[in-house]
Amino acid sequence: MATQLIECVPNYSEGRRQDVIEAIVEPFRRHPGCVLLDYRADKDHNRLVVSLVGQPEPIQDALIESALAAKDKIDLERHQGGHPRIGAVDVIPFIPIRNMDMEGCIEIARSFGRRFHKETGIPVYFYEEAALRPERRGLEVIRKGQFEALKTEISKPERHPDVGAPKIHPSAGATVIGARKFLIAFNVNLGTSDLKVAKEIAKAVRSSSGGLCHVKGIGLALEDRGLTQVSMNIVDYEKNALYRVVELIRMEAKRWGVPLKETEVYGMVPAAALLDSLAYYMQLAGFERKQVIELALLDMQGKDEEK
Amino acid sequence: MATQLIECVPNYSEGRRQDVIEAIVEPFRRHPGCVLLDYRADKDHNRLVVSLVGQPEPIQDALIESALAAKDKIDLERHQGGHPRIGAVDVIPFIPIRNMDMEGCIEIARSFGRRFHKETGIPVYFYEEAALRPERRGLEVIRKGQFEALKTEISKPERHPDVGAPKIHPSAGATVIGARKFLIAFNVNLGTSDLKVAKEIAKAVRSSSGGLCHVKGIGLALEDRGLTQVSMNIVDYEKNALYRVVELIRMEAKRWGVPLKETEVYGMVPAAALLDSLAYYMQLAGFERKQVIELALLDMQGKDEEK
Numbered sequence: 001m002a003t004q005l006i007e008c009v010p011n012y013s014e015g016r017r018q019d020v021i022e023a024i025v026e027p028f029r030r031h032p033g034c035v036l037l038d039y040r041a042d043k044d045h046n047r048l049v050v051s052l053v054g055q056p057e058p059i060q061d062a063l064i065e066s067a068l069a070a071k072d073k074i075d076l077e078r079h080q081g082g083h084p085r086i087g088a089v090d091v092i093p094f095i096p097i098r099n100m101d102m103e104g105c106i107e108i109a110r111s112f113g114r115r116f117h118k119e120t121g122i123p124v125y126f127y128e129e130a131a132l133r134p135e136r137r138g139l140e141v142i143r144k145g146q147f148e149a150l151k152t153e154i155s156k157p158e159r160h161p162d163v164g165a166p167k168i169h170p171s172a173g174a175t176v177i178g179a180r181k182f183l184i185a186f187n188v189n190l191g192t193s194d195l196k197v198a199k200e201i202a203k204a205v206r207s208s209s210g211g212l213c214h215v216k217g218i219g220l221a222l223e224d225r226g227l228t229q230v231s232m233n234i235v236d237y238e239k240n241a242l243y244r245v246v247e248l249i250r251m252e253a254k255r256w257g258v259p260l261k262e263t264e265v266y267g268m269v270p271a272a273a274l275l276d277s278l279a280y281y282m283q284l285a286g287f288e289r290k291q292v293i294e295l296a297l298l299d300m301q302g303k304d305e306e307k
Numbered sequence: 308m309a310t311q312l313i314e315c316v317p318n319y320s321e322g323r324r325q326d327v328i329e330a331i332v333e334p335f336r337r338h339p340g341c342v343l344l345d346y347r348a349d350k351d352h353n354r355l356v357v358s359l360v361g362q363p364e365p366i367q368d369a370l371i372e373s374a375l376a377a378k379d380k381i382d383l384e385r386h387q388g389g390h391p392r393i394g395a396v397d398v399i400p401f402i403p404i405r406n407m408d409m410e411g412c413i414e415i416a417r418s419f420g421r422r423f424h425k426e427t428g429i430p431v432y433f434y435e436e437a438a439l440r441p442e443r444r445g446l447e448v449i450r451k452g453q454f455e456a457l458k459t460e461i462s463k464p465e466r467h468p469d470v471g472a473p474k475i476h477p478s479a480g481a482t483v484i485g486a487r488k489f490l491i492a493f494n495v496n497l498g499t500s501d502l503k504v505a506k507e508i509a510k511a512v513r514s515s516s517g518g519l520c521h522v523k524g525i526g527l528a529l530e531d532r533g534l535t536q537v538s539m540n541i542v543d544y545e546k547n548a549l550y551r552v553v554e555l556i557r558m559e560a561k562r563w564g565v566p567l568k569e570t571e572v573y574g575m576v577p578a579a580a581l582l583d584s585l586a587y588y589m590q591l592a593g594f595e596r597k598q599v600i601e602l603a604l605l606d607m608q609g610k611d612e613e614k
Contacts, residue, residue: 005604007600035603035604035607035608037600037603037604037607053600053603053604054604097600189592242589243588243589246589246590260590261590262590262591262592263589263590263591263592264591264592264593264594265591265594265598267598268598268599268600268603269598269599269600270599270600270601271578271599271600271601271602274581274582274585274599275581277585277588277589278581278584278585278588281550281584281585281588281589282549282550282553282570282584282588283553283567283568283569283570284569284570284571284572285496285569285570285571286571287571287572291572291574291575291576292575292576292577292578292581293314293344293360293404293575293576293577293578294577294578294601294602294605295578295601296342296344296360296575297312297342297344297360297605298601298604298605298608300342300344301342301605301608
């Protein structure tokens with residue numbers, strides 16, 4: 001069997017104390033098969049976002065050690081920050097990357113959720129594709145009122161956790177665990193300082209106002225540069241390809257006589273999303289990912305490991 | 308130090324006998340650190356082309372074993388085929404891929420050439436970037452008249468080998484070893500059966516008739532499909548990017564009212580060549596290869612190996 005690869009992007013409620021951040025991240029450096037791609041602490045949000053990729057088992061082992069460190073050092077009663085949260089370990093999504101499908105990641109999320117509760121004592125909610133109650137697909141439903149409200153409301157049946165007794169962990173709160181598709185943070189910068197244009201284009205392209213079904217987006221000013229930006233999350237890049245988003249925005253911008261200045265991918269992106277868009281622009285026929293030297297090499301290394 | 312990666316594309320004068328082909332390829336499966344990406348035997352050419360990628364040392368070790376097998380089983384006196392050749396092991400180019408520059412590959416080619424001669428007794432010529440005589444940059448100069456002519460002409464000073472006595476190996480001939488840039492085989496198919504159009508466009512785009520300096524190309528008919536093709540080698544994809552070739556051909560095709568039907572990458576391509584073209588079309592700003600999950604993973608694995 002080919003090596004299974006998943007991504008995991010755990011979010012922790014600590015973005016300020018460097019020693020705590022390092023203690024949380026340390027297990028991800030230590031487990032072979034778990035690769036720490038990136039971690040970003042935001043002081044205003046008081047939140048840490050970690051990007052991992054690797055094989056399911058070592059990632060889960062490292063997550064448990066990391067969660068125990070977070071539980072030990074973070075007290076939600078004393079936590080303040082600009083980002084909604086209900087737990088010291090706030091959210092853990094599992095994302096299929098290679099030789100793994102969504103069903104596989106849902107299984108991982110649910111079994112990991114049970115293990116997580118057993119080893120930390122923290123109650124667990126399942127969200128997105130791993131949700132056990134349909135209304136819990138949305139993170140905002142689970143996090144409503146944040147830690148402060150959940151402390152008391154957790155005893156109500158509609159807010160009972162999916163794993164564990166209906167009782168908040170006094171310092172570490174609760175944790176949301178799930179499975180979702182890979183999310184691409186994608187921005188298109190417009191050659192105008194007129195924020196109205198960026199907002200109108202965001203409305204045309206995003207699902208909430210009738211645009212592409214898997215695009216979320218807002219219009220922002222980039223004041224230092226005299227530009228504006230359509231800032232987006234592409235939540236299903238297979239259904240809403242990057243090239244389609246770019247060309248739709250280009251088309252809309254023509255109405256305003258505004259040039260498309262540049263685009264930006266923020267953070268990670270899977271090779272497939274890029275190859276798909278390149279194939280569109282270059283009209284590439286019959287191209288396979290194994291023709292890319294680096295991807296062939298990665299696939300071969302995966303096989304070697306299993307010998 | 309980060310893991311050095313090279314490509315190597317040895318060519319052998321055997322495209323028909325399956326047992327010989329397997330004996331030649333077998334060492335490339337056996338050396339850890341040498342990855343056999345692909346091998347293609349052509350019966351008409353009576354030639355085998357192998358694609359390897361990996362670290363310089365194991366690739367060189369495997370090449371020696373493979374050359375000894377080829378020397379043992381191929382007799383140039385009895386070899387016939389449509390492709391020019393002077394040796395059982397005809398050509399061995401080393402190509403820099405990652406954490407390696409052209410200077411490094413030239414050093415590898417020259418030291419490997421000396422080892423190759425020592426272990427096989429076959430005389431060696433250096434070509435392209437590794438050439439010791441300027442006129443030997445071109446393979447066609449070294450291979451002039453093929454094995455049959457070189458047998459006697461090798462004694463002339465202008466045809467003396469770069470390593471070894473001026474005497475052909477009676478059955479294995481001589482071998483050309485060198486360093487070159489990565490070559491992309493790239494085709495653009497045109498929505499016309501008029502071969503004249505493909506030939507005119509090939510002339511406009513290729514260096515030999517005044518087009519882009521690092522593009523070689525010809526016009527061909529794809530008779531089964533009623534199409535024609537501009538069939539190219541991009542010999543320096545950093546200087547002549549794929550998107551520039553595609554858009555130049557699209558522009559030329561307009562003169563004939565001919566649509567660009569599709570493009571094809573034949574064989575391997577480095578990720579950098581694709582990302583560069585994608586960045587053009589999508590106007591991607593500030594994008595780094597480590598943002599691609601798979602490339603980040605490959606880079607991290609390289610580092611792990613050295614711990």
